[in-house]
Amino acid sequence: MTHQLYTGAQAAEMATQWRRAHSAGAAAVTRLAICNWVARGHLHVAGLDEHGRPLYTLADIARAEKATRSRALRLAGIGTR
Structure with missing residues (x-):
């Protein structure tokens, strides 16, 4: 089974969308x-x-974003929901 792979720039764009949904x-x-x-x-x-x-998989990008979200938002002074 082949997975779609994403560049670092694409990964950053997707992670930004997810992070902004929480901030x-x-x-x-x-x-x-x-x-x-x-x-x-x-x-x-x-x-x-x-x-x-x-290149990165979508699932790995999502896991990394979730794993780092709370600390990143806390450091930015943004409360998490």
Whole structure:
């Protein structure tokens, strides 16, 4: 079974949409945050594109966003629901 893979920029865009749904539109996830999630073990590289850039699965992006959401919103001064 093949899964759709997403670039870091696409991952950041999707995670931003999810995070904003929990922060009344105030929080964003950057490409740097995606790199940090990988470095901290929250997000795993599922493959590489034709230029050797990392790709991620939707499920892994969602898990990483959820795992980091509370702390990120707290640091931004945004209460979670």
